[in-house]
Amino acid sequence: xxxxxxxxxxxxxxxxxxxxxxxxxxxxxxxxxxxxxxxxxxxxxxxxxxxxxxxxxxxxxxxxxxxxxxxxxxxxxxxxxxxxxxxxxxxxxxxxxxxxxxxxxxxxxxxxxxxxxxxxxxxxxxxxxxxxxxxxxxxxxxxxxxxxxxxxxxxxxxxxxxxxxxxxxxxxxxxxxxxxxxxxxxxxxxxxxxxxxxxxxxxxxxxxxxxxxxxxxxxxxxxxxxxxxxxxxxxxxxxxxxxxxxxxxxxxxxxxxxxxxxxxxxxxxxxxxxxxxxxxxxxxxxxxxxxxxxxxxxxxxxxxxxxxxxxxxxxxxxxxxxxxxxxxxxxxxxxxxxxxxxxxxxxxxxxxxxxxxxxxxxxxxxxxxxxxxxxxxxxxxxxxxxxxxxxxxxxxxxxxxxxxxxxxxxxxxxxxxxxxxxxxxxxxxxxxxxxxxxxxxxxxxxxxxxxxxxxxxxxxxxxxxxxxxxxxxxxxxxxxxxxxxxxxxxxxxxxxxxxxxxxxxxxxxxxxxxxxxxxxxxxxxxxxxxxxxxxxxxxxxxxxxxxxxxxxx
Amino acid sequence: xxxxxxxxxxxxxxxxxxxxxxxxxxxxxxxxxxxxxxxxxxxxxxxxxxxxxxxxxxxxxxxxxxxxxxxxxxxxxxxxxxxxxxxxxxxxxxxxxxxxxxxxxxxxxxxxxxxxxxxxxxxxxxxxxxxxxxxxxxxxxxxxxxxxxxxxxxxxxxxxxxxxxxxxxxxxxxxxxxxxxxxxxxxxxxxxxxxxxxxxxxxxxxxxxxxxxxxxxxxxxxxxxxxxxxxxxxxxxxxxxxxxxxxxxxxxxxxxxxxxxxxxxxxxxxxxxxxxxxxxxxxxxxxxxxxxxxxxxxxxxxxxxxxxxxxxxxxxxxxx
Numbered sequence: 019x020x021x022x023x024x025x026x027x028x029x030x031x032x033x034x035x036x037x038x039x040x041x042x043x044x045x046x047x048x049x050x051x052x053x054x055x056x057x058x059x060x061x062x063x064x065x066x067x068x069x070x071x072x073x074x075x076x077x078x079x080x081x082x083x084x085x086x087x088x089x090x091x092x093x094x095x096x097x098x099x100x101x102x103x104x105x106x107x108x109x110x111x112x113x114x115x116x117x118x119x120x121x122x123x124x125x126x127x128x129x130x131x132x133x134x135x136x137x138x139x140x141x142x143x144x145x146x147x148x149x150x151x152x153x154x155x156x157x158x159x160x161x162x163x164x165x166x167x168x169x170x171x172x173x174x175x176x177x178x179x180x181x182x183x184x185x186x187x188x189x190x191x192x193x194x195x196x197x198x199x200x201x202x203x204x205x206x207x208x209x210x211x212x213x214x215x216x217x218x219x220x221x222x223x224x225x226x227x228x229x230x231x232x233x234x235x236x237x238x239x240x241x242x243x244x245x246x247x248x249x250x251x252x253x254x255x256x257x258x259x260x261x262x263x264x265x266x267x268x269x270x271x272x273x274x275x276x277x278x279x280x281x282x283x284x285x286x287x288x289x290x291x292x293x294x295x296x297x298x299x300x301x302x303x304x305x306x307x308x309x310x311x312x313x314x315x316x317x318x319x320x321x322x323x324x325x326x327x328x329x330x331x332x333x334x335x336x337x338x339x340x341x342x343x344x345x346x347x348x349x350x351x352x353x354x355x356x357x358x359x360x361x362x363x364x365x366x367x368x369x370x371x372x373x374x375x376x377x378x379x380x381x382x383x384x385x386x387x388x389x390x391x392x393x394x395x396x397x398x399x400x401x402x403x404x405x406x407x408x409x410x411x412x413x414x415x416x417x418x419x420x421x422x423x424x425x426x427x428x429x430x431x432x433x434x435x436x437x438x439x440x441x442x443x444x445x446x447x448x449x450x451x452x453x454x455x456x457x458x459x460x461x462x463x464x465x466x467x468x469x470x471x472x473x474x475x476x477x478x479x480x481x482x483x484x485x486x487x488x489x490x491x492x493x494x495x496x497x498x499x500x501x502x503x504x505x506x507x508x509x510x511x512x513x514x515x516x517x518x519x520x521x522x523x524x525x526x527x528x529x530x531x532x533x534x535x536x537x538x539x540x541x542x543x544x545x546x547x548x549x550x551x552x553x554x555x556x557x558x559x560x561x562x563x564x565x566x567x568x569x570x571x
Numbered sequence: 572x573x574x575x576x577x578x579x580x581x582x583x584x585x586x587x588x589x590x591x592x593x594x595x596x597x598x599x600x601x602x603x604x605x606x607x608x609x610x611x612x613x614x615x616x617x618x619x620x621x622x623x624x625x626x627x628x629x630x631x632x633x634x635x636x637x638x639x640x641x642x643x644x645x646x647x648x649x650x651x652x653x654x655x656x657x658x659x660x661x662x663x664x665x666x667x668x669x670x671x672x673x674x675x676x677x678x679x680x681x682x683x684x685x686x687x688x689x690x691x692x693x694x695x696x697x698x699x700x701x702x703x704x705x706x707x708x709x710x711x712x713x714x715x716x717x718x719x720x721x722x723x724x725x726x727x728x729x730x731x732x733x734x735x736x737x738x739x740x741x742x743x744x745x746x747x748x749x750x751x752x753x754x755x756x757x758x759x760x761x762x763x764x765x766x767x768x769x770x771x772x773x774x775x776x777x778x779x780x781x782x783x784x785x786x787x788x789x790x791x792x793x794x795x796x797x798x799x800x801x802x803x804x805x806x807x808x809x810x811x812x813x814x815x816x817x818x819x820x821x822x823x824x825x826x827x828x829x830x831x832x833x834x835x836x837x838x839x840x841x842x843x844x845x846x847x848x849x850x851x852x853x854x855x856x857x858x859x860x861x862x863x864x865x866x867x868x869x870x871x872x873x874x875x876x877x878x879x880x881x882x883x884x885x886x887x888x889x890x891x
Contacts (some may be wrong), residue, residue, distance in 0.1 A: 357808070
C-alpha cells in the first residue's frame with residue numbers, strides 16, 4: 019500500500035519526523051516499507067514522498083491513511099486529528115433488503131440532482147500517485163475515501179438500478195459482467211448487490227451497466243463491511259483482485275464506516291438526500307482483556323511499567339480485530355517500546371537438554387557418511403512423478419498435473435537422473451538418494467525413508483530405525499555445479515618430461531573455470547594422451563581453448 | 572566385437588579392467604595389431620572404417636566402465652580414497668545442524684503427508700488464511716489431508732509428542748501448489764527451530780538467530796528484527812539481513828528496500844502451547860523458520876531452482 023507523506027500529515031499536524039524516518043519506524047512496528055520514492059513534478063517547488071508499505075494481513079484497521087496515522091500517533095505520542103462532519107439527511111427511506119449473513123454493516127443513501135463532471139484536480143493527482151485512474155468526480159471521491167479510511171464504497175446510477183437493492187448470495191451459477199467488460203460466472207454463494215432480476219455489483223467490483231456516467235443525475239452510495247472470508251473466497255474463485263477486495267478480505271473496523279461515509283457524502287453536492295439506511299446487526303462490543311503478564315518477561319529486557327500502562331491506554335482494542343488476548347497486548351507494548359532495543363548478542367544458553375533426535379535421523383546421517391566415504395554422491399529427485407503404481411497416492415489439485423502421483427520408490431527418480439547425466443554426457447559416478455517414499459496401504463497413507471544407490475545397477479531399500487551408532491559426516495568439497503550444456507570431451511597427445519601430477523596441475527590452471535575433469539588415459543615413457551572434459555561452454559570455445567592450451571594449433 | 576564388449580561389462584574389479592584395456596588398446600594391444608594388418612586386407616579402406624568403429628565402441632565401453640570402477644579415475648572420478656559429495660541442500664542443513672548441536676539442540680522431523688489439524692489448526696492459522704486454499708496447498712484429500720506446506724507442522728508434532736524442556740531444529744521439505752519454473756518449485760526446503768523452556772524470551776531468540784546468520788554469512792552481516800505477523804507466534808518477528816550489494820541503500824537485488832527478508836520467527840503463541848497441553852504460564856518458547864533454497868542457490872551459484880531436485884546438478888571430481 020502506498021502512503022503519501024504530505025497526506026499523512028493532515029491526520030498528524032504535529033508530525034515532526036521526516037518521511038524516511040516514518041517509513042523506517044513503520045517498518046519496526048510491523049508495517050514493512052518495501053519502497054520509497056520522491057516524485058518531483060515541479061522542481062524546485064518540491065515533490066511528494068511516497069512510502070510503499072506491506073500491511074500485515076491481520077491489520078484490517080490499517081488499510082487506509084487513518085489507521086497508519088493512528089499507529090504513528092501512539093508511537094510518537096502526538097495528536098491524531100480526525101475530521102468531523104455535521105450532515106443532515108432526508109426522511110425518504112430506501113427499500114433495501116439484506117438477505118445474507120455476510121453483511122456485517124452497510125450504510126446506504128440516495129443523493130438527488132448531483133453533477134457529474136471531471137474529477138477535482140487535487141484528488142486526481144492524489145489518485146494518480148496511487149496509480150488509480152480518474153473516471154469522474156463521483157467515482158474519484160469513492161476511491162479517495164477508500165484510500166483515506168481503508169473502507170471501499172460504491173456509487174450506482176440510481177435511475178438505472180432503481181431503489182430496490184438486495185444484498186444476497188446467488189444460489190446458482192450466474193453470469194456477471196464487470197465494469198471493465200470482463201465476463202464472469204458467479205459460483206453459488208457469491209455475494210452480490212442485486213435488483214430483483216440480476217446482480218448489479220459484487221462486494222469488491224462494480225457491474226458494467228450500473229455505474230456513474232456523465233449522464234447520471236441521481237446516485238445511490240453504499241459503504242459496507244462484509245464477512246471477509248466470503249469476500250476472500252469470491253475474489254480467489256473469480257481470480258479477480260481489486261483495491262476493494264484487498265481491503266474487504268481483511269477484518270475491517272465496522273465503526274469506521276460512520277466517519278468514512280460521512281466524509282464521502284460531504285464531498286458531493288446534491289439537492290436532496292434520502293434517509294440514511296444503516297444495517298448493523300452486531301455492533302462492536304467492548305473487549306475485556308486484562309494485562310497481567312509483564313511484557314519485560316517476554317521481551318527479555320526491562321520495559322518501564324508506566325510505558326506499558328500508557329500504551330495499553332492508547333491502543334483502541336475494541337476496534338482492533340487482531341487483539342484477542344493478553345499476549346496481543348504484550349506485543350503492542352513491545353513493538354511500541356521498540357524491537358530494536360532488544361540486544362542481539364545474547365544467544366540462548368548452550369545447555370544440552372536430553373537428545374530427542376529420532377534414531378532414524380541418526381541412522382540416515384550415518385548412512386550418508388558411509389556412502390560419501392565410499393565415493394557416492396547425493397542427489398535429490400522430485401517427490402511427485404508421472405509414474406503410477408497400484409498403491410500410488412494421487413494429489414487432488416496440483417497445478418503441475420503432469421506429475422500427479424507421490425513417488426512410491428526412489429529408483430524411478432534416480433534412473434531419470436542418470437538419463438540427465440547421459441544427456442549432458444557427464445561421466446557417470448556412483449550416486450545415491452535418501453528420501454521419503456509414499457504409498458497407500460489399507461486406505462492408510464504410509465510414508466517411509468528409503469535409500470537408493472546406483473553404482474552400475476540400481477538398488478533400493480527401506481531405512482528402518484534400528485539402533486546404529488552416530489558418525490560425523492566427513493567434510494566434503496563444494497564441487498556441486500549447475501550444468502547448462504553438454505559436457506565436451508576432447509583428447510590431446512603430448513610429449514613431456516614432467517610427471518602426470520605436475521602436468522594435470524598445470525593444465526587445471528591453464529584451462530580454468532570450464533574444466534570439468536582431466537585425466538591421463540595413456541602414458542608411455544614421455545608420451546601422454548590426455549582426456550579433458552569441458553563444461554558450461556559451447557564446443558567452439560572448448561575446442562579453441564583445447565587447441566591453445568595443448569599447443570595443437 | 573560383442574565378446575570384447577561383454578568382457579568389459581563383466582569386469583568386476585579395476586585391475587582386471589586395466590589388464591583388459593592394455594590387452595585391447597595398449598601399444599601392443601589387439602587393436603593396434605589389427606590396424607597393422609590392414610594393408611593385407613582385400614579392401615583396406617573398408618577394413619579401416621570397420622576397425623575405427625570397433626575401436627570407438629571399445630573406448631566408449633571402457634569410458635563408461637571406468638567411471639564406475641576405475642581405481643585411478645581415468646574416466647573422471649574416484650580414486651580409491653576419493654569421497655563422494657553431499658547434495659548442496661544437505662550441506663546447508665549440516666552446516667546449520669552443526670551450529671545448533673553446539674547450542675544443545677536435537678534434530679527432528681515428522682511426516683510430509685499431514686492433516687489440516689497439524690498443518691494449520693494447531694498452529695493457530697485462521698480458517699480464512701490463504702494458505703488453506705486449494706490454490707496454495709497440494710491436497711491429497713481436501714480439506715483434511717495435504718502435503719505439509721511448512722516445517723511449522725513439524726513444530727506442531729513436536730509439541731504434541733515431547734514434554735518440555737526441549738531445543739530442536741528440523742530441516743525438511745515442504746510443498747506449495749506452485750507451477751514449476753526457473754524461480755518456483757512445488758518443493759521447498761525449510762529449516763525450523765523450536766525451543767520450549769522456562770523463561771525463554773525474545774532476547775534469546777534474537778541472539779540465537781543473530782549468531783546463526785553471522786555463522787552463515789560472516790561476522791560483518793547486519794541483521795534487524797522487525798514486528799511481523801504469523802499466526803503461530805506472538806509477538807511475531809521478521810528477521811531481515813542488510814542487503815549485501817547496496818549495504819542498505821536500496822538496489823534491484825533488495826527491490827529498493829535495503830534489506831532482504833530472511834524468514835519468520837517469534838514467541839510461540841500461548842494458544843499453540845495450550846493446544847499441545849503445554850501450560851503457557853509455566854513454559855514459554857520461540858520458533859523460527861527459514862527457507863534454504865535461495866541461500867543454497869546463491870552459495871553454489873545455481874540460477875535455476877529446478878537444478879536442486881532431479882535437475883542438471885552434477886559434481887566435479889574431488890581432485891579438481
